[in-house]
Amino acid sequence: MPIYTGRWHGKKRYFGLHYDLHAGPNDTELGVRANDKYLVPMFERLGVDFVQTDCKGHPGYTSWYSEVPEASVSPGVKKDALKGWRRATRKLDLPLHCHYSGIWDDAAGKKHRAWCRMDADGKRVPGKMCPRSPYLEELLIPQMMELIDRYEVDGFWVDGDIWATEPCYCSKCRRAFKSATGIAKPPVATDDPDWRSWFEFTLKSFEEYVTRYCEAVHAHKKGVLVCSNWLQTFQHPGEPRVPTDWISGDNTWVFGLDRGRCEARFISTRGKPWDVMIWSFYSSHGMGDPKSPWTFKPVEMVQQEAAVVAALGGSVQVYENPGGLRNGQLV
Numbered sequence: 001m002p003i004y005t006g007r008w009h010g011k012k013r014y015f016g017l018h019y020d021l022h023a024g025p026n027d028t029e030l031g032v033r034a035n036d037k038y039l040v041p042m043f044e045r046l047g048v049d050f051v052q053t054d055c056k057g058h059p060g061y062t063s064w065y066s067e068v069p070e071a072s073v074s075p076g077v078k079k080d081a082l083k084g085w086r087r088a089t090r091k092l093d094l095p096l097h098c099h100y101s102g103i104w105d106d107a108a109g110k111k112h113r114a115w116c117r118m119d120a121d122g123k124r125v126p127g128k129m130c131p132r133s134p135y136l137e138e139l140l141i142p143q144m145m146e147l148i149d150r151y152e153v154d155g156f157w158v159d160g161d162i163w164a165t166e167p168c169y170c171s172k173c174r175r176a177f178k179s180a181t182g183i184a185k186p187p188v189a190t191d192d193p194d195w196r197s198w199f200e201f202t203l204k205s206f207e208e209y210v211t212r213y214c215e216a217v218h219a220h221k222k223g224v225l226v227c228s229n230w231l232q233t234f235q236h237p238g239e240p241r242v243p244t245d246w247i248s249g250d251n252t253w254v255f256g257l258d259r260g261r262c263e264a265r266f267i268s269t270r271g272k273p274w275d276v277m278i279w280s281f282y283s284s285h286g287m288g289d290p291k292s293p294w295t296f297k298p299v300e301m302v303q304q305e306a307a308v309v310a311a312l313g314g315s316v317q318v319y320e321n322p323g324g325l326r327n328g329q330l331v
Contacts, residue, residue, distance in 0.1 A: 003239070003240060003241070003271065004243040004244075005271050005272055006225075006243075006244065006245040006246050006247075006271075006272035006273055007223075007225055007245045007246070007273070008225070008245070008246055008273035008315075009049075009050060009095045009154070009225075012049060013049040013050045013095060013315070014049055014275075014310070014315040014316065015047065015048055015049045015050075015315065015316055015317075016048055016049060016050040016051060016052060016097075016275065016315065016316070016317040016318070017043075017046060017048045017050075017051045017052070017317065017318055017320065018051075018052045018099065018157070018250075018277055018317045018318065018319045018320065019051070019052065019053045019054055019099070019320055019322070019330070020054060020057075020099060020319055020320065020321045021053075021054035021057060021063060021099075021321075021322060021326070022054065022057025022058055022059055022101075023054060023056070023057060023059065023061045023062065023063040023074040023076065023077070024057075024059040024061055024074060024076075025059065025061060025074065025075065025107075026076070027061075027074050027075070027076025027077075027326050028076045028078075028326070029076060029078055029326055029327040030063050030074055030076045030077045030078060030079070030081060030326060030327070030328070031063065031077055031078055031079030031080060031081035031084065031327070031328050032078050032079055032327040032328060033327045033328040033329040034079060034081035034084040034085060034327075034328030035079070035084040035087075035088075035328075036084055036087040036088040036091060038084075038328075038329075039084060039085065039088035039330075040088045040091055040092060042330050043088060043089075043092055043094065044092065048094065049094065049095075050094055050095040050096075050097065050154075051085070051089060051094055051095075051096060051097070052096075052097040052098065052099050052155075052157050052317065053081070053082065053085045053096070053097075053098065053099065054081075054098075054099050055082060055098040055099060055100055055143075055147060056099075056100050056101055056105075056143065057099070057101050057159070057160075058101045058104045058105070058106060058127070058159075058160050059106050059107060060072050060101070060105035060106045060107025060108050060109070060110075060127070061073065061074035061107055062074065062077075062143070063077060063081050063082070064077070064080060064081065064082040064083075064147075064151075065077060065080060066143055066146060067146065068139060068142045068143050068146055069138075070108070070111070070112075070138050070139040070142075071139070071143065072107035072108070072111070076326070079328075081328050082098075082147070082150075082151050082153075083151065084328070086151045086152065086153070095154040095155065096151070096153050096154050096155075097153065097154060097155040097156060097157050097225075098147055098153050098155070098156050098157070099157050099159055100140075100143070100144070100156050100157070100158050100159065101158075101159050101160040102129075102140065102158040102159065102160055102161040102164070102213075102228070103128060103129050103131070103160055103161050103162075103164040103165050103206075103209075104127055104128060104129075104159075104160030104161075104164040105127060105129055105135070105139070105160075106126065106127035108127075108129065108135055108139055109124075109126050109127040109128070109129070110126070110127075112133075112134075112135070114133065115129055115130060115133040115134060115135045116128055116129060116130065116133075117129065117130040117166065117167075117168035117169075117170065117173075118130070118168055118169045118170040118173075119166075119169060120167075120169050120188040122169065125166075128164055128165075128166070130168045130170055130172070130173065131165070131168070131205045131206055131208070131209035132168070132170070132172040132173055132176065132205065132209075133170075133172075136209060136212060136213065140213060141212070141213055141216045144156060144213065144216070144217055144220075145216070145220055148217070148220055148221050148224055153224065154223070154224060154225065155224060155225035155226065155227070155245070156217065156224075156225070156226050156227070157227050157229060157248060158210075158213075158226070158227065158228045158229060159229045160229070161206075161210070161228045161229055161230075161231065162206060162228060162229070162230055162231050162236060163229070163230055163235075165202070165206045166202070167186070167198060167199070167202045168202070168205075169186060173186075173205065174186060176201075176205070177198065177201050180201060180204075181194075181197050181201065183197060183198075186198045186201075207241060207242050210228050210231065210242045210244065211241075211242050211243060213226070214226045214242065214243045214244055214245075215243065218243070225245035225246060226244050226245050227244050227245060227246050227247065227248045228242070228244055229248060229249055229250065230248075230249040231244060231247070232244065232247045232267075232270055232272070233247060233249050233263055233266065233267055234262055234263050234266040234267070235249070237266075240270055240271070240272070244272070245272070245273070246272055246273040246274055246275070247267050247270055247272050247273070247274040247275075248274065248275045248276070248277060248317070249263060249267075249276060249277065250277040250278075250279065250319055251263070251276055251277060251278055251279060251305065252279075253279050253281075253282055253283065253287060254282050254283065254284060255282070256278060256279065256282075256305050257301075257304055257305055257308065260276055260278070260305045260308050260309060261308050263276055264276060264308050264309050264311075264312045264314055265312060267314065268312045268313055268314060273315070274314050274315070275309070275314050275315035275316060275317050276305075276309045276314055276316065276317070277316075277317040277318075277319050278302055278305045278306060278309075278316060278317065278318055278319060279297070279319045280296060280297060280302060280318050280319055280320055281294050281295060281296050281297060281321070282294070282295060282297055283295070294323070302318065
């Protein structure tokens, strides 16, 4: 079977903005500023070629009025932010992608404990979905279809996916592992002789899950692109079997130049369109350390990271997180 080489929006689309919101249960003013009157001049000032905006982050709450039965809509949605982003991007002829959290969905885990993966002790892991659970068919794929039909989005950047995946010991996964390998009991220790088989099974299970939503999107509307964050990168070497359209990953949140150089050199050999997402801010002594506040990177630091990527033929996204500005205002 030939390797799928992916698609992109054309060579002129190489500089993007990623708006990372992660709507939650405590928000109160989502979408208030997300309208074309505000966004159009901001996008023009930024000079972007494509944009990605929040639709569902790791908390599992949507920032749009989802009508999918299993959806968890943030109570803080006051205006339809996606409608505003779509109107603005239409006026400027910009592709619009959605940032969607995949395997990691806290709200779905609270609603359906049985959808969560099971650890080796038989306990459900909150917020981390089993790739064989109904989550994919009852929530993820229906919401992607809804976003395509209602807003005509041009792509999905699926976050919280491979890096949120660990082995699942639920009965469905145990049966599938036995059927695939003949091994009756999955191992729990990394020094177990069967651990490699178990790890490869976990990876294949994840790849099958991604393939299913890629194929669902491609079948639903031709031209809508799909990416799973960090899939097929230096952190996930091997044959790129999954039919994603482009390769992308958000670079390290601290000093990203070294990792960016490594990733750019590797991803450029994978045979698909690609980009590296550069964090526009950093925390020098540790994420979450109160003594190390988030600080915007100097322009020169961002330029250095971007230059490495562009020199090797990649596109660049700049990652913006609004922090306490939850009304749709860009920083």
